[in-house]
Amino acid sequence: MCTSSKYNNLLRADRQHLWHPYTQMKDFEQRDPLFIVSAKGPFLYDHEGRCYYDSISSWWSNLHGHCHPKIIEAITRQSSKLDHVHFAATTHEPGIELAQQLVSLAPSSLSRVFYSDNGSTACEVAMKMSFQYWLQTEGERDAKKRHIFISLDRGYHGDTFGAMSVSGTSWYHSSFSPFLFESFRIPSPYCYRCPYNSNIERCGIECLMPLGKILNEKADEISGVIVEPMLQGAGGMIVHPRGYIEKLASMVKTAGVHLIFDEVATGFGRTGKMFALEHSGVTPDFLCLSKGLTNGTMPLAVTMTTEDIYMAFYDDFHKGKTFFHGHTYTGNPLACAVAVASLKIFEEEAVLERIKPAIAQLQQGKDNFNEIDAVGDVRGIGMVAAFELVQNRGSREPFSSEKRLGWQIYLEGLEKGLILRPLGDVIYLLLPLCLEKTDIERLLEKTFEVIQKVSTA
Numbered sequence: 079m080c081t082s083s084k085y086n087n088l089l090r091a092d093r094q095h096l097w098h099p100y101t102q103m104k105d106f107e108q109r110d111p112l113f114i115v116s117a118k119g120p121f122l123y124d125h126e127g128r129c130y131y132d133s134i135s136s137w138w139s140n141l142h143g144h145c146h147p148k149i150i151e152a153i154t155r156q157s158s159k160l161d162h163v164h165f166a167a168t169t170h171e172p173g174i175e176l177a178q179q180l181v182s183l184a185p186s187s188l189s190r191v192f193y194s195d196n197g198s199t200a201c202e203v204a205m206k207m208s209f210q211y212w213l214q215t216e217g218e219r220d221a222k223k224r225h226i227f228i229s230l231d232r233g234y235h236g237d238t239f240g241a242m243s244v245s246g247t248s249w250y251h252s253s254f255s256p257f258l259f260e261s262f263r264i265p266s267p268y269c270y271r272c273p274y275n276s277n278i279e280r281c282g283i284e285c286l287m288p289l290g291k292i293l294n295e296k297a298d299e300i301s302g303v304i305v306e307p308m309l310q311g312a313g314g315m316i317v318h319p320r321g322y323i324e325k326l327a328s329m330v331k332t333a334g335v336h337l338i339f340d341e342v343a344t345g346f347g348r349t350g351k352m353f354a355l356e357h358s359g360v361t362p363d364f365l366c367l368s369k370g371l372t373n374g375t376m377p378l379a380v381t382m383t384t385e386d387i388y389m390a391f392y393d394d395f396h397k398g399k400t401f402f403h404g405h406t407y408t409g410n411p412l413a414c415a416v417a418v419a420s421l422k423i424f425e426e427e428a429v430l431e432r433i434k435p436a437i438a439q440l441q442q443g444k445d446n447f448n449e450i451d452a453v454g455d456v457r458g459i460g461m462v463a464a465f466e467l468v469q470n471r472g473s474r475e476p477f478s479s480e481k482r483l484g485w486q487i488y489l490e491g492l493e494k495g496l497i498l499r500p501l502g503d504v505i506y507l508l509l510p511l512c513l514e515k516t517d518i519e520r521l522l523e524k525t526f527e528v529i530q531k532v533s534t535a
């Protein structure tokens with residue numbers, strides 16, 4: 079069978095049997111899904127040999143580039159030794175080694191590591207632990223009141239029911255609203271569309287006033303506050319103003335409820351620090367990690383917490399304080415071995431030091447996009463740069479959704495060798511940490527051309 083008929087047959091089978099995530103399958107009446115056959119470094123290659131920059135790091139997971147030899151070596155070594163074993167009352171070397179390394183990297187009070195296998199679940203675990211903690215420390219009668227989690231408009235914590243309940247992304251989740259539990263939503267610190275009509279010069283972080291109010295009125299009904307520190311990703315790549323996380327954390331700590339940091343997207347260098355919490359110096363009660371943890375190769379997630387929270391579950395079995403949560407692939411040894419290898423790469427290749435010039439180049443380069451009429455706002459942090467497109471710069475009026483600008487940008491990006499997956503009208507680059515200067519130059523150039531062409535068509 080010649081190669082092209084092989085791929086045509088596979089694409090036909092894809093249409094017949096597959097259902098892709100976050101994808102309107104009818105779009106494939108017009109075009110095939112992008113058929114990726116191989117990857118190396120920051121590049122993905124399709125079945126016709128075309129090369130694309132992985133401009134969104136394969137849904138924000140890749141860090142050191144694809145098929146990194148040290149990652150391949152770790153998978154190969156581990157797969158011939160121990161492929162999988164359940165993690166309930168069983169342990170293994172990669173699981174222990176990874177926990178030790180994570181504890182040494184995170185703030186010192188986060189000394190306990192609970193494994194799961196995706197970002198949504200890492201957040202659910204934190205919420206379940208938080209709620210059960212109150213139950214076991216305050217007694218059942220009072221803890222029934224701790225049924226509220228506070229979260230942010232435009233916050234995104236995943237697609238499982240608990241994660242959706244605290245996500246402020248109704249355009250993804252509103253169909254499921256009858257099933258979602260109560261969560262109190264505070265405004266997003268979305269400076270470009272400030273809910274208080276303020277601007278960065280006069281900002282007094284007024285958007286935290288509703289948090290102050292509910293903490294004041296209902297502190298003993300609240301389990302915790304969940305937030306993506308520094309950068310709200312799926313909600314539109316919204317970068318928090320200076321001082322926001324510090325102020326939020328101080329209010330939460332004063333009220334004596336749990337602070338949950340969802341660093342599923344921001345963890346492992348993406349914002350320029352190992353964890354985004356380092357920009358503020360704030361230590362949460364829970365830290366949720368996934369995505370970059372395994373360099374985007376194996377499903378793995380982590381919920382880290384404190385000894386105090388851990389000890390609230392530690393008792394004779396018959397007291398009923400066990401944390402009954404686990405997944406088949408919890409702490410999979412292959413995934414843990416890969417995560418250990420990925421953290422070693424950070425050390426051996428001095429990644430956080432090496433990316434400093436790349437970050438400066440990206441953050442300076444992004445400002446040129448202000449030259450494009452349709453670009454209303456330019457924002458960024460670390461290896462992330464985002465451009466919010468608007469129909470009218472003065473009024474900040476968005477483009478009509480019928481125009482489906484994001485989809486057009488995606489298609490034009492493919493023509494230019496970029497994989498862009500805009501969030502509505504927010505076009506963003508969320509780049510791997512392995513890029514060279516020339517790569518960033520090219521990525522910025524091509525993205526500029528794509529936005530300019532599509533927005534003026």
Ligand SMILES: Cc1ncc(COP(=O)(O)O)c(C=O)c1O
Pocket residue numbers: 196197198199201234235236237306311312340341342343344368369
């Ligand atoms: C901040 C954040 N939390 C949680 C999730 C959910 O992770 P997963 O898709 O692995 O369930 C995501 C995914 O994009 C995310 O960005």
